[in-house]
Amino acid sequence: MSTATTTPTSNVTKRLGAIGKAREFGILLALVIVIIAATAANPNFLFSADGWRDLLLTPSILVLVAVGQAIVLITRNVDLSVGSVLGLTAYLTGRLFIDFPGIPIIAVFVIAVAFGGVLGLINGALVAFAKVPAMVITLGTLYAYRGINVLWTGSDRINASDLPKSFLALGTEQFLTIPILTIIALVVLIIAGWYMKNTRGGREFYAIGSDPAAAELYGLRVTRRLLTAFLLSGALAGLGGVLYAARYGTINSQAGSGWELDAVGAAVIGGVAIVGGVGSVWGAAIGAVLLLTINRALPILGIPDFWQRAVVGVLIIGAIVLDRVLAVRQKRKLIEARDDS
Amino acid sequence: MLFQKKTRAAALAALAVSVALVATGCAAGDSGSGGGEGDGGNLSITFLPKNLGNPYFDTSNAGGEEAIEEFDGTFAEVGPAEATPDGQVSYINTLTQQGVGAIAISANDPKAICDALNEARDAGVKVVTFDSDTNTDCRDVFVNQADAEGIAKVQVDLIAEQIGDAGEIAILSASANATNQNAWIELMKEQLAADHPGIELVEVVYGDDDDQTSFDKTAALLQTHPNLKGIVSPTTVGIAAAARYLQTSEYQGKVALTGLGTPNQMREYVEDGTVTAFALWNPADLGYLAAYASKALIEGDITGAEGDTFDAGKLGEYTVGADGVVLLGDPFVFDAENIGEFDF
Numbered sequence: 001m002s003t004a005t006t007t008p009t010s011n012v013t014k015r016l017g018a019i020g021k022a023r024e025f026g027i028l029l030a031l032v033i034v035i036i037a038a039t040a041a042n043p044n045f046l047f048s049a050d051g052w053r054d055l056l057l058t059p060s061i062l063v064l065v066a067v068g069q070a071i072v073l074i075t076r077n078v079d080l081s082v083g084s085v086l087g088l089t090a091y092l093t094g095r096l097f098i099d100f101p102g103i104p105i106i107a108v109f110v111i112a113v114a115f116g117g118v119l120g121l122i123n124g125a126l127v128a129f130a131k132v133p134a135m136v137i138t139l140g141t142l143y144a145y146r147g148i149n150v151l152w153t154g155s156d157r158i159n160a161s162d163l164p165k166s167f168l169a170l171g172t173e174q175f176l177t178i179p180i181l182t183i184i185a186l187v188v189l190i191i192a193g194w195y196m197k198n199t200r201g202g203r204e205f206y207a208i209g210s211d212p213a214a215a216e217l218y219g220l221r222v223t224r225r226l227l228t229a230f231l232l233s234g235a236l237a238g239l240g241g242v243l244y245a246a247r248y249g250t251i252n253s254q255a256g257s258g259w260e261l262d263a264v265g266a267a268v269i270g271g272v273a274i275v276g277g278v279g280s281v282w283g284a285a286i287g288a289v290l291l292l293t294i295n296r297a298l299p300i301l302g303i304p305d306f307w308q309r310a311v312v313g314v315l316i317i318g319a320i321v322l323d324r325v326l327a328v329r330q331k332r333k334l335i336e337a338r339d340d341s
Numbered sequence: 342m343l344f345q346k347k348t349r350a351a352a353l354a355a356l357a358v359s360v361a362l363v364a365t366g367c368a369a370g371d372s373g374s375g376g377g378e379g380d381g382g383n384l385s386i387t388f389l390p391k392n393l394g395n396p397y398f399d400t401s402n403a404g405g406e407e408a409i410e411e412f413d414g415t416f417a418e419v420g421p422a423e424a425t426p427d428g429q430v431s432y433i434n435t436l437t438q439q440g441v442g443a444i445a446i447s448a449n450d451p452k453a454i455c456d457a458l459n460e461a462r463d464a465g466v467k468v469v470t471f472d473s474d475t476n477t478d479c480r481d482v483f484v485n486q487a488d489a490e491g492i493a494k495v496q497v498d499l500i501a502e503q504i505g506d507a508g509e510i511a512i513l514s515a516s517a518n519a520t521n522q523n524a525w526i527e528l529m530k531e532q533l534a535a536d537h538p539g540i541e542l543v544e545v546v547y548g549d550d551d552d553q554t555s556f557d558k559t560a561a562l563l564q565t566h567p568n569l570k571g572i573v574s575p576t577t578v579g580i581a582a583a584a585r586y587l588q589t590s591e592y593q594g595k596v597a598l599t600g601l602g603t604p605n606q607m608r609e610y611v612e613d614g615t616v617t618a619f620a621l622w623n624p625a626d627l628g629y630l631a632a633y634a635s636k637a638l639i640e641g642d643i644t645g646a647e648g649d650t651f652d653a654g655k656l657g658e659y660t661v662g663a664d665g666v667v668l669l670g671d672p673f674v675f676d677a678e679n680i681g682e683f684d685f
Contacts, residue, residue, distance in 0.1 A: 044564045050590050054560050150423065154394030160585055161609035172589040249585045250552045250578075250606065292557075299546065299561045306517065 023271035023326070024283045031290045038297035045300055053172070053179055058296060060181040061086075061240045061247065062288040065259060066266040067192050068120075068236030070284035073267050074196070075229045076209040076276025077127060077134035082237040083259035084145035085119045089241030090251045091149060094158030097167065105167050112242045113235050119145060120234015124227040142260060146253075153253035160249030171247035181243050185285075188236065192281045205229060209276025265312065266291050269319040273327070291315070383442035384414030386635045388628065389432055391424040391447045391473065396605065397624050398447065400685035401472065404628030405445060411654055412636055414442070426450035433457040436466065443467035443635035445484075445628075448475045455479040467638035471631035472624075477664045481638050481645040484631045486622040487672045489521070492575070493528035495620045495672045496600060497537065500571045503597035503617055507539035508570030511562050513583055513600075515550040515576040525575050543569070548579045555582035563592055574600035580619060584610035604675055604683035611680050618676040624685060627669055630656055634667055 035055070038045040045051050065082050072079040089112045096108050119141070126137045160168060173180045196202035204225050208215040216222050240259075245251055264274075270287025272279030291312060298308045388405050390398035402418050409416040419436070421428035426449050434457055436444055444461060448454055448470055458468050458479040471484040500510055512529070514522045526545060533540050543566050548555025555578055563569060563586075574580035580602040587593050593615055602619040610616040630653050637643045637651035645665040653659050659667050675683065 042564060044567060048564070048591075050560070050592070051564055054564075058557060058560075154422075156394065156396065157606070159581070159606050159609065160588075161605075161612075244553075248552050248556055248582070250581050252552070255552065296557060296561055299558075300565050 023322075024280065024286060027270055027283060027286045027290055031286060031293060034290065034293055034297050038293075038300045041302070042300050045297070052177065053174060054296070055293065056182040057172070057179040057247070059289040059292040060179065060185040061243050062259070062262055062266060062292055063185040063285045064188055064236045064240045064243070065263045066270070066284040066288040067189055067281045068233035069260075069263040070267045070270070070272045070279060070281045071192065071196065071205060072134070072229045072233045073264070073272045073274060073284075074205045074209045074276055074279060075226060076212060077226065077229065078138060078264065078274070079120070079123060079230060079233045080135065080138040080260045080264075081119070081123055081141040081145055082233060082240075082263050083256045083261075084142050084149065085116050085234050085237040086241040086244060086256035086259055087251075087254065088119065088145050088149045088152075089113075089116045089238040090244045090255045091153050091158065091241075091253070093242045093245040094162060094251050097164060098158070098162050105164075105170070108167075109239070109242055113238045116238015116241060117231050117235035120230045120232070120237070121227060123234065124230030127230065128223045128226040146257065149255075150253045156252075158245070158251040163245065163249060167246055168249055171243070171249070181247065184239075184243065188239070189281060189285050192232075196281055201225070201228070206277050209278075211277075262291060263288075265316050268323075269315055271319070271323070273323055274320070278323075287319075383440070384409070384412065384636060384639060385417065385441045386414055386443045386445060386632055386639075387417040387419060387436050387441045388631075389429055389436070389444055389446040390418070390420045391449050392428075393418075393420045393422060396685045397603065398472075401447075401624035401628035401631075404623075404625030404630075405632040406628075407625075408629040408632035408636075408654055412633075414632075414636065416632075417441070421449075424449050426453040429454050430457045433461055437461040437464050440464070441466055442639045443469060445469045445471055445631040445635055446475075446480075447472040449473070451475045467635060469631050469635045469638065471627055474666075480665070482634050482643070482661060482665045482667055484627060484634055484667045484669065486624075486627050486669050488668055489524045489528055491668075491671050492601070492620075493525050493532055495674065496525075496573050496575060497529050497532045499599040499618055499620060499674065500573050500597060501537050501540060503599060504540070504570040506537055509541050509543045509566055509568050510571040510573060511543055511566060511569060512545045513555060513558060513562065513572055513574040513576075513579045514545060514547050515579060517547045519550075519576075522575055529573070529575075548574075548576070548582060550576055550578045552578060552582045555579045556586050559583040559586040560590075563590065563596065569596055571597035571599070574598065574602075576600070577602050577606060577621075580616075581606040581610075584615050588613065588615045601672075602675070603685055604680050605685060607675070608680055611675070611677050618674050620672040620674050622669055623673045623683075626656060626673075629654065630659065630667065630669055634659075 035046060065086060069079055069082060092115055093108055093112050096103055096111060123138050123141055126132065127134045170180055175183060204220050207220060208222055208225055244255060266288035267284040268274060269290060270283030272284050294311060295308055298311060386409055388402045390402060406416045419432050429449055433454060437460055444466055455476055458475065462468055468480040469482050469484060470480045472486055474483040512526055514526060530542060533542055546558045546562055548558045559582060572583055574583050580600040583598055584607065587596060587598055588610060598616050599619050601621050603621060607616060607619055633653035643649035643651050643661055645661060647661055647663050649661040650658055661667055
């Protein structure tokens with residue numbers, strides 16, 4: 001797939017676009033099927049007030065984290081520390097409300113997002129300057145950030161009663177039946193989607209992911225782009241942390257552990273290739289919604305708890321196999337296209 | 342130069358070894374004299390919780406300290422930062438060398454710390470486990486916070502009372518392979534079948550002791566079972582997450598919730614009426630009793646044999662049961678009336 005950006009014949013890009021579209025469409029279709037099946041089994045899934053709210057609300061935080069993850073994945077890197085960043089910022093959020101009573105909510109948002117951004121920037125700097133694979137660096141910071149969290153939190157815990165009511169209300173409040181959290185996630189998604197598709201900066205992420213060496217030779221500012229990608233991923237995980245605090249109300253030192261896998265899983269299911277250069281934040285977002293909606297739908301369909309993780313595993317493997325098949329087919333077509341010309 | 346450095350290093354190493362030898366020699370001597378006193382001079386009791394900085398153990402250790410002050414012993418508290426299976430071993434070894442009178446420990450693992458504890462006992466240190474037991478052959482007495490029967494019964498009674506003894510209920514547990522949770526759930530099922538024919542247990546779900554999973558499982562439960570009258574969550578994480586979901590849902594006040602929780606986690610939900618009452622033992626009493634059990638062992642009043650009795654200050658008299666288990670009593674029920682008195 002690395003040849004895709006270096007041989008931009010209009011025919012090929014059109015075909016590529018079609019495949020990409022088909023991919024996101026497929027995931028969307030799967031999501032719709034899951035929702036219809038669950039609703040048929042139990043109309044409350046969609047039509048009760050709580051059901052509708054939870055359908056939109058539950059995936060919102062993961063959507064944010066998955067969008068950040070997708071951006072990093074597209075540059076042929078990975079950010080495994082997002083779960084730890086989310087946990088750390090969630091605890092920071094709680095601490096801010098406890099240690100500075102009356103602090104404006106917007107200030108907490110700004111501080112937490114900035115803090116997440118700094119944590120992301122540390123990842124980015126280590127990856128970009130030390131030239132160590134992101135998998136290793138972020139695996140390290142996954143443990144390091146979690147360690148800091150455990151050190152800081154101990155076995156303390158933020159309880160819902162420590163947080164202001166107006167902040168907790170954010171976690172469930174709705175505007176025209178759409179939860180606030182979902183609106184935040186959608187706004188971020190639209191901005192990120194537009195940026196990745198239409199701006200020079202966004203396209204450079206794809207270029208770097210497709211062929212880092214070529215991107216460097218072409219004179220793209222690879223280091224700066226990598227820093228930006230990790231910064232965005234960290235900041236979005238930070239935003240996720242604030243929203244996590246608002247939604248769940250209880251934060252201990254293990255908040256958000258395992259989220260990195262959900263985020264990577266969501267992105268991969270949504271068609272973001274783990275080897276970079278392919279996919280979109282929209283796909284990752286739909287993947288996140290699908291992942292969590294399946295989790296919620298399976299018990300309603302009467303599938304026991306124990307199978308739910310297995311189903312998620314099958315989805316991820318399926319998505320990767322599909323990726324591979326598409327990649328092979330695409331490569332063949334590109335070769336044909338080259339031979340024809 | 343190089344040679345000089347080497348000799349210096351060797352000298353340092355030799356010094357270190359000799360210091361260590363002297364130190365351990367001294368320690369061994371101490372423990373010998375400590376153990377030798379026998380009739381109760383050495384009332385230095387050290388609490389070794391699963392991990393430090395845990396509000397639960399802070400409360401139980403405070404209870405222990407209170408008891409130890411009452412009988413003029415020496416209280417100390419050590420422990421690992423994280424609750425790992427073998428993290429307590431080095432602390433046990435150090436305490437053995439220091440020759441403390443007794444170790445009151447909440448075991449992170451029933452087997453991993455056994456050898457260390459038995460070495461301590463061989464050196465004359467009494468070992469009392471509380472909250473979480475080891476295998477029975479590595480300690481003198483286990484102070485049990487509540488027996489499974491009592492835990493199951495208090496929860497069944499609470500939910501029966503809250504839903505008027507009829508209707509559908511569900512259980513939100515921790516992980517599917519949590520031994521204690523499963524034992525309680527089995528007992529609850531038996532008690533429901535025997536004494537509460539009107540209550541039907543429709544589902545047991547597992548929140549993995551994770552806030553978010555428990556929260557989402559609660560949502561799924563309420564959706565799947567529209568006639569649900571109550572939820573029992575025998576785990577502190579589960580009950581708090583379920584309460585948080587209920588609080589913000591259309592089911593607040595309609596679906597009852599009870600189980601095992603801590604006052605700090607549940608305060609908000611009890612105050613706004615989402616939860617009427619929940620249960621747990623009182624960790625302060627647990628530590629208090631463990632301290633008195635340690636004292637009784639040190640002074641030779643009990644040996645850990647079944648039928649031994651000892652005095653436990655304000656808690657009254659206790660009898661050692663089978664396998665050296667001392668039972669604290671029935672779980673404690675927290676409600677809007679008394680929750681303000683607790684902070685853990």
